[in-house]
Amino acid sequence: MSIIIKIGFFFLNIIFSIMKLCPVQKKITYISRQMNTTPTDFQMIIDNFQKKDSSYKHVVLAKMLPDSLFGKIKYCFHMFVQMYHIATSQAVILDTYCIPISMLHQRDSLIVIQIWHALGAFKKFGYSILDQPEGSSSKTAHMMKMHHNYTYVLSSSEYASQYFAEAFHVSKDKMRIYPLPKTDLLVDKELIKQTKEKIYEHYPKLKNTSKKIIVYAPTFRKQDDELYQATIDLINHIDFNKYEFVLKKHPLTTFTINDERIIDDHFVTSLEFFHLADYIITDYSAVIFEAVLLKKPIYLYAFDYDSYINKRNFYIDYQTQMPSDIYYHVDDLIKAIDQGLYDVEKINQFINLMIAPAKKSYTDDFVDFLIENLNNQF
Numbered sequence: 001m002s003i004i005i006k007i008g009f010f011f012l013n014i015i016f017s018i019m020k021l022c023p024v025q026k027k028i029t030y031i032s033r034q035m036n037t038t039p040t041d042f043q044m045i046i047d048n049f050q051k052k053d054s055s056y057k058h059v060v061l062a063k064m065l066p067d068s069l070f071g072k073i074k075y076c077f078h079m080f081v082q083m084y085h086i087a088t089s090q091a092v093i094l095d096t097y098c099i100p101i102s103m104l105h106q107r108d109s110l111i112v113i114q115i116w117h118a119l120g121a122f123k124k125f126g127y128s129i130l131d132q133p134e135g136s137s138s139k140t141a142h143m144m145k146m147h148h149n150y151t152y153v154l155s156s157s158e159y160a161s162q163y164f165a166e167a168f169h170v171s172k173d174k175m176r177i178y179p180l181p182k183t184d185l186l187v188d189k190e191l192i193k194q195t196k197e198k199i200y201e202h203y204p205k206l207k208n209t210s211k212k213i214i215v216y217a218p219t220f221r222k223q224d225d226e227l228y229q230a231t232i233d234l235i236n237h238i239d240f241n242k243y244e245f246v247l248k249k250h251p252l253t254t255f256t257i258n259d260e261r262i263i264d265d266h267f268v269t270s271l272e273f274f275h276l277a278d279y280i281i282t283d284y285s286a287v288i289f290e291a292v293l294l295k296k297p298i299y300l301y302a303f304d305y306d307s308y309i310n311k312r313n314f315y316i317d318y319q320t321q322m323p324s325d326i327y328y329h330v331d332d333l334i335k336a337i338d339q340g341l342y343d344v345e346k347i348n349q350f351i352n353l354m355i356a357p358a359k360k361s362y363t364d365d366f367v368d369f370l371i372e373n374l375n376n377q378f
């Protein structure tokens with residue numbers, strides 16, 4: 001299999017070499033496998049950039065890698081589109097691993113910035129979990145040159161940069177401290193108002209309810225049977241006379257729950273729904289970074305902690321450094337929510353550790369950095 005892959009990429013590099021003969025345009029290409037629509041961070045960068053310099057073209061290639069064989073074959077053709085735009089761009093911005101960037105021979109002048117899709121790093125990922133159940137195999141990682149050819153990798157804080165550097169297997173000199181642009185959405189009052197109205201229009205029962213709103217946003221697991229059962233248990237413990245319950249699954253989670261008492265939302269992002277939440281329940285998900293910045297009551301439901309730590313593990317001490325008390329049993333979790341128990345001091349400590357403050361705005365700061373690098377390119 002490895003020989004077939006090497007032969008395949010030998011021929012792809014020949015095709016890519018021909019593509020690189022095309023003129024380089026004033027163009028920035030954005031590539032994501034996280035979703036099939038433009039990620040929020042990409043759109044915010046583009047909007048801000050165009051206000052400062054309208055001479056650049058912006059191309060977004062957002063396409064998830066399908067599970068089916070036919071879908072994977074179609075994705076291979078999509079890779080040719082990626083290759084053309086990479087070959088003819090001055091810069092490429094990624095929020096995930098991109099095969100053509102890592103596997104092919106890039107122009108020396110190409111700027112490749114990995115912004116990643118998670119605001120911070122507390123659970124291990126990438127090279128930190130090779131050969132573990134939740135990670136890739138080291139053989140695959142080396143064969144696919146996972147996370148090669150990056151000019152810069154972003155981190156949310158100086159403290160977290162050591163973990164991002166380890167996860168992407170890059171030297172510290174490639175790290176830059178720029179929290180994700182979408183962090184700005186947590187403080188934009190007008191946008192928050194518009195977001196709430198958008199949700200109310202889609203779910204009118206939430207607008208005038210006297211009930212408190214619980215949003216549950218668990219992380220993705222490769223095997224999600226246990227998560228499914230834990231979610232069912234949690235729903236069955238909710239007092240629906242007091243609470244509305246919103247389920248915000250990770251985009252890659254496949255199960256559905258048909259229960260008319262809950263909202264299983266696919267309409268807005270977790271971040272957007274957090275603005276409406278009175279209580280936020282999560283576990284090991286990176287949405288914790290958005291949740292803490294809103295300074296709302298946060299509850300960590302770690303029903304599978306023992307098995308998860310063996311599969312994934314953490315960069316920090318999960319049981320002492322996280323911004324919430326941890327609940328391993330659903331009864332204890334519901335009791336804490338009913339009593340309104342949460343630790344503001346823990347939240348503030350976590351923010352100071354993991355999320356650097358902005359100079360102007362998070363989006364402005366990154367776009368200024370990007371423009372500076374583009375201006376220095378030639």
